[in-house]
Amino acid sequence: MKNKEFINKIITGESLEVLSKIEDNSIDLILTDPPYFLDKLDNNWTHKKVSDKRNRQVIKSLPAGMKFDRQQGVKFYEWYSKISKEAFRVLKAGGFFFSFSSPRLYHRMASAMDDTGFEIRDCFLWVYTQNQMKAMSLNHFIDKMDISKEKKEILKNRLSGWKTPQIKSNFEPIAMAQKPTDGTFLNNFIKNEVGLLNTNIRVGDNMYPSNILSVEGVNEIMDKHFLISKPNNEKGNFNIHMTVKPLELCKYLISLSVYSKDAVVLDPFVGSGTVALASKELGKNYIGIDINPEYVKIAEKRLNTSQYSADEEIDGLYITTRKKLSSLQAKLI
Ligand SMILES: C[S@@+](CC[C@H](N)C(=O)[O-])C[C@H]1O[C@@H](n2cnc3c(N)ncnc32)[C@H](O)[C@@H]1O
Numbered sequence: 001m002k003n004k005e006f007i008n009k010i011i012t013g014e015s016l017e018v019l020s021k022i023e024d025n026s027i028d029l030i031l032t033d034p035p036y037f038l039d040k041l042d043n044n045w046t047h048k049k050v051s052d053k054r055n056r057q058v059i060k061s062l063p064a065g066m067k068f069d070r071q072q073g074v075k076f077y078e079w080y081s082k083i084s085k086e087a088f089r090v091l092k093a094g095g096f097f098f099s100f101s102s103p104r105l106y107h108r109m110a111s112a113m114d115d116t117g118f119e120i121r122d123c124f125l126w127v128y129t130q131n132q133m134k135a136m137s138l139n140h141f142i143d144k145m146d147i148s149k150e151k152k153e154i155l156k157n158r159l160s161g162w163k164t165p166q167i168k169s170n171f172e173p174i175a176m177a178q179k180p181t182d183g184t185f186l187n188n189f190i191k192n193e194v195g196l197l198n199t200n201i202r203v204g205d206n207m208y209p210s211n212i213l214s215v216e217g218v219n220e221i222m223d224k225h226f227l228i229s230k231p232n233n234e235k236g237n238f239n240i241h242m243t244v245k246p247l248e249l250c251k252y253l254i255s256l257s258v259y260s261k262d263a264v265v266l267d268p269f270v271g272s273g274t275v276a277l278a279s280k281e282l283g284k285n286y287i288g289i290d291i292n293p294e295y296v297k298i299a300e301k302r303l304n305t306s307q308y309s310a311d312e313e314i315d316g317l318y319i320t321t322r323k324k325l326s327s328l329q330a331k332l333i
Pocket of ligand 1: 013014015016033034035036043241243244245268269270271272273274275289290291292295
C-alpha cells in the first residue's frame with residue numbers, strides 16, 4: 001500500500017514538509033480547513049497565541065477577523081500556492097480538493113489553487129445563523145475629536161446606526177477544485193475511481209445534493225433543500241480547538257466525492273481531527289497533519305473514542321432524509 005507510514009495516522013508536523021513525503025498520485029480526496037490568514041490564524045499558528053483573548057478579540061482596536069491588511073491576502077496566496085502545488089502532486093488525476101475559507105480571502109485561496117493547475121469546479125457555501133456582528137460604532141473616535149461637545153453630539157446623531165464595513169458573516173465558502181482528469185471522466189474514473197460526484201446521496205427532505213450546506217435547522221424551506229444533519233455534541237467536551245468544523249458537513253463532502261472502498265482522504269490542516277474522524281466513520285482511510293501537538297492529541301482522542309462504526313451507514317450511502325435520519329438515530333440509540 002502507498003504511504004504506508006502515514007495511513008490512518010495523525011502526523012505532527014509542518015504541512016509542506018509532511019506533504020513532500022507523500023507519494024505522487026496517491027490520494028483520492030483532499031478536504032481541508034486551512035488557516036484563514038486573518039489575525040493570528042496563519043501558518044505559524046500556535047494554540048497559545050490564538051487562544052489568548054487579547055490576541056483574538058481585539059487586534060489594534062478591531063474585533064477578531066476584521067483587521068484589514070492587504071498583506072494578509074498576498075501572503076495567503078503565496079503560501080497556498082505552495083500547498084496547492086503539493087496537493088496537485090499527491091492527488092490522483094481527477095481527484096477533488098475541497099478547501100474552506102473566509103468570505104474575505106476566498107478569492108486569494110481559489111486563485112492560488114487555480115494558478116497551480118486545478119480546475120475550480122464550484123464554490124460551496126456553508127450557511128449558518130449563529131454569529132456576532134463585527135461592525136463598530138464610530139462614537140469612540142468622535143469623542144476623541146478636537147471639536148465642541150455640541151458638535152460631537154450632532155455628528156453622533158448624524159452617524160447613528162452607521163458603522164464600519166464589517167457585515168455579520170453567516171457563511172463560509174468552500175472551493176471545490178479538481179485535478180484535471182486523465183482522459184475522459186469515464187476513462188479516468190475506470191482507472192482512478194475519482195472525479196465524479198455521488199448523486200445518490202440526499203440532503204434535507206430527499207433532495208439532490210447542492211452547493212449550499214446547512215447543519216442547523218433554519219426553517220422549513222431551507223431545511224427541505226439544504227439541511228445535512230444537526231450536530232450532536234460531536235466535538236467532544238475535551239476539544240479546545242477554536243475552529244472545529246461540523247462532522248456531518250465533512251461526512252457529506254466525503255460521501256459526495258469518494259467512491260473507492262480503499263480511498264485515502266487527506267487533511268493537511270486537520271486540527272482536532274474532524275475530517276479524519278468523518279473518514280473513519282465512513283470506512284475510508286485518512287491522513288491528518290497538524291503543526292500543533294496539542295491538537296494532534298485531541299484528534300487522536302476523538303478517533304480513539306469514536307463509537308460509530310461504518311457498518312451503521314444505511315446501504316453504504318450517506319442519506320439524511322428525515323425518515324432515514326431518524327431510523328439511523330434509532331439504530332444508534
Ligand atoms: C482552521 S484549523 C482546522 C480545524 C479543523 N477543521 C477541525 O475541525 O478541528 C487549521 C489548523 O491548521 C493548523 N496549522 C496551521 N499552520 C500549519 C502548518 N504550517 N502546518 C500544519 N498545520 C498547520 C493549525 O494548528 C490548526 O489546527
